[in-house]
Each structure stands twice: as structure tokens, then as C-alpha cells.
Amino acid sequence: MRVSFVKMHGLGNDFIVLDARETALPGVLDNAAVRALADRREGIGCDQLILLESDEAADCRMRIFNQDGGEVEACGNASRAVGLLLGKPARIATAGGIIETRPDGDACSVDMGVPRFGWDAIPLAYAMDTLTMPLGWEELEQPAAVNVGNPHVVFFVEDNDATRLDTLGPIIEQDELFPERVNVNVATVENRSTIRLRVWERGAGLTRACGTGACATAVAAMRRGLTEREVTVHLPGGPLTILWDEDERITMSGPATESFRGSFEWSDYA
Template sequence: MRVDFTKMHGLGNDFVVLDARARELPAIDQDIARALADRRTGIGCDQLIVLEPSDTADFRMRIFNHDGGEVGACGNASRAVALLHGSPADVETAGGTIRVEPANDGASVDMGEPRFDWDAIPLAYGMDTAAMPVGWDGLDQPGAVNVGNPHVIFFVPDTDAVPLETLGPEIENDALFPERVNVNVATIESRTHIRLRVWERGAGLTRACGTGACATAVHAMRRGLVEREVRVTLPGGDLTIGWGEDNRITMTGPATESYRGSFDWSDFA
């Protein structure tokens, strides 16, 4: 069976998109997702994105990380899918329904409402998620936010000085986080600007993480450190994050289609 794909990226966070809305594909599991994502023997990507019909929205978006694990949200992929779809749409995800709208070589995405309760992150036990009484090798008192997937956020003097390649996997897999966690280290540059690096659960260091930008911005807003709309600079570029009075998060930024191709399903199944 020959299957078409579209390779896309948002600020360097790259995706293989399979469109199963009109043509049903064989069942997607962890093994085939991991095989397609492999950069040496597959197509190569941070996430595999599968579009499917939905009973509750215009279509459904499934998200598989580089390690094959399925997750609830991906902000950069949401912008890429908006660009691919070409018109405003309600999109069902495992983390909730989001609204996407193409705009200026990218997209604006209504990412929904953040969750702060410890059991919604989730954490292994109850604590204040605005200033958690925990730490790892100099990183301490983080905040935690769920924006469709779980994030922990540390504010530091210089995000580039943090050895995230070693601390990231340690924190991601700590027993405090029963579903693992995305790790964000951020520097507040001004009331309207944050610099951010992210260790992404199941993918590792990434050039950009849309949900990480949302979670970090909202946590900074919750702490009163920034205004309700900020520019978040990641290694791959900038996103604009707003948190409205209606409690919903809006993310705006670029997305790019890289190329299209096809593969034989049996080569990866």
C-alpha cells in the first residue's frame, strides 16, 4: 500500500503528516510511528501527525512523539495542520478541541484553557503548582501547567546556561510525574518578552515547542511577571502567546511545508 505524506515544520520542530480523512490507513501503533520518525531509517521527524475524521469537530489530529508515544497536544503541529487544511477549523485532539486559523504564512491557534490543579498535570501527590517545593541540581521551585500535555517551568537568569540535555531527561522521568513531563527553562527578558528552551517528553531537545511556549507564558502571567500577551523566543524563532480574559490561550506563529512524498506501508509495518 502506497501512502502519501507531507513533511512540515513550525520553527524547526518538524512533522510527518498523514491524511486519513478521505482514505483510511492501516492502524497506527507505537512501532510504526517510531519507525517513520527515525531520522536514519525512516522519513525522520520530531512528531508523526495523523489526520482522521471526527464526530465532534471538523477533523481529528493524532500526535505521536519521536519515541512512538501518543500525546494530547502539539502547538507547532497545530499551526502546520492549519496551513495544510487551508481554512479555519475545529480540531479534535486527545487534549481537547482546539480552533485553528491560517494567517500570514502560519496560523493562529486557540489552544483552550490551561489547567493548574496538581491532579490535572498530573503530579504524583498534591502541592502548589505555582511554586512547587521541589528541585533538581540548581533548578528549583518550578511551576506546572497542563495545556493538553504536562509542562514544568523553571525561571532562570540565563536559559542557555542550563545543561538541559542532562537535566531534561532526569526531570522528565522523575516519579513526581506519572505521565512524564515536558521541561521548560525560561528567562524573563522584559514584561513582553521571554526566552525559552524545552526538553520535550519523548522527543528530547527541540528547536521549538508550541505548548511549552503556551505553558511558560501562562505561568509567567500567573506569577505577574509579564503582560497578558508576550513574545516567546525559542531556538527556532518567535511565537506570540496571549491569555485572554476568557481564560483561553492563543498562539500565533509561522508554519512551513517542506516537501511531499510517499512510502510503502509494508516497509515500516
């Protein structure tokens, strides 16, 4: 049986979107099938695979699988892509909670909800201050921890381009302190309205853009008094605007793009 897909990206962070709202997939989307589809040489290729399903409490449910096959709670760039694909304001259920999207031309704004800062909400293996964590990994020290639907640590450094994120990212991601692993953000605050950011994404590695990482980093900078409540976060793939408003909700705004559409034979990957 052939299955249709849409290939999309948000600032270069790319996705395969499968729509199972009206027609169920012909089989189980397991870890091996996700890895096969995400493979850039023998599959379609993506950072994340997105599965849309029906949901009684929302316009649809968005399930998110990293290229290693693991299912995760949230993805900001994918939220914008799906928001554009739906083509109208929508409520989308995720494993990290319900988010709201509002498309506007080639861009989309996403209400990412309220960030969480408790050590057990990140989660961490044991209690500690999450605003300035008293630990480090080589030159990366004293991060902040934020959960924005998925777990992040944020390191503020003088020059994030000089950080060996390809080496330190996987070490931090899999540290025993983080029982569900963690996304690793390395940020440089340029002024009170601008941040430069690079991200090691849990289960995906170095990425050109990470929407939840931009949200987590902006909120961490605001909590530390480094920026105003609205900032532009510049990632390798491009900029995102992050607003943390007075009711504590995060709004992320930025572009997303449909690359192409196609279909594949389910039995070739499942």
C-alpha cells in the first residue's frame, strides 16, 4: 500500500509529515520504520517524522519522532510547519500539552504554553536550582534548565560558535542527570533583544534550527535578566521571534516551508 507524505522544513529543520486523520497507516509506525524513513541515503530523509492523528480535544494530534526512532514531546519548528499545513488557526494536541497555531502567509505563530522550571519537571535525577545549575561539562558550566514541552539545558557563553557542541552535546544529552535525556543549547547574548544560538537536539544531533530550543534559551535569558521579554533568536537556519508575555505563556513566530509531496510503498520501510 502506498502512503502519501509532505516534506516540510522550518529554517532548515526538516520533517516528513504523515496524515493519518482520515485514513490510518497500513501498519505500526515503530522505531525501525521511523529510522528507515528518516535515513537520508536510503529513505526520504528528515530530522523528525511527524504523524497527524484525530483528537477529540483538539483539531488534531501531532506525534513527533526523532530520526533515531524515539518519540518526543514537542517540536517548535514542526508546530509551525503543521500550523501552515492546516491553513487556519488550530489547537494541536502533543505529548507535551495542547498548543495553538496561527498561520500568517509564509510564517506561523505558536502559543507554546507555560514553561516549567522545577527540577522534577525538567526532569533531573535529583533536586537542584535550575536557574544556575552548580555543575559543568568541561568549558560548559552553570546552565539553566527549562521544560517547554521537552527538556532543555541552556549554556550562556561569549562565543557559541567556538563551543565544541558536536563533542559535548552527546555527552550532556546522555548524562545520568537527565533520565529522559536532554536538548543542549549554547547561546551568546549579543544585546537585550538578540541572541545567537546553536543546538544539539536530543535524538537528532546538531540541527540548523530548534524552535523549542529558541523558546527555552530566550526564557532562560529573561529569567537571568539578560534580555527584554521579546527577543530575536538567530539560529544557523535563520531567526525566530520569542515573546514571553505577562501571563507566562511563550509565543514563537517564524517561517516554515513545504518542500515537496510524494508517496512511498509502506512495505519498503515497515
